[in-house]
Amino acid sequence: MGGTSITAKLLYFAHTLHEEVNKVHTDNDADLPSDMIVKMKALERVISDLHQTNEISHKVSVYFARSEHNYP
Numbered sequence: 001m002g003g004t005s006i007t008a009k010l011l012y013f014a015h016t017l018h019e020e021v022n023k024v025h026t027d028n029d030a031d032l033p034s035d036m037i038v039k040m041k042a043l044e045r046v047i048s049d050l051h052q053t054n055e056i057s058h059k060v061s062v063y064f065a066r067s068e069h070n071y072p
Contacts, residue, residue: 007057014050017043 021040032040 007054010050011054014047018047021047 021043
């Protein structure tokens with residue numbers, strides 16, 4: 001991920017983490033301790049927040065790119 005933006009790196013991490021959480025959910029959800037389930041739910045909220053932050057960041061960058069070049 002050489003010149004990749006921080007947002008893209010965070011999104012990649014979030015996606016990878018989300019996949020791992022889903023594996024755990026499907027493999028042995030009933031075998032998990034309740035504190036682990038709580039932690040996974042918290043991580044899922046963080047992933048959701050990262051997706052939302054990425055969308056906002058993209059929209060802001062598009063807005064400023066257009067305004068910098070005087071595009072409507």
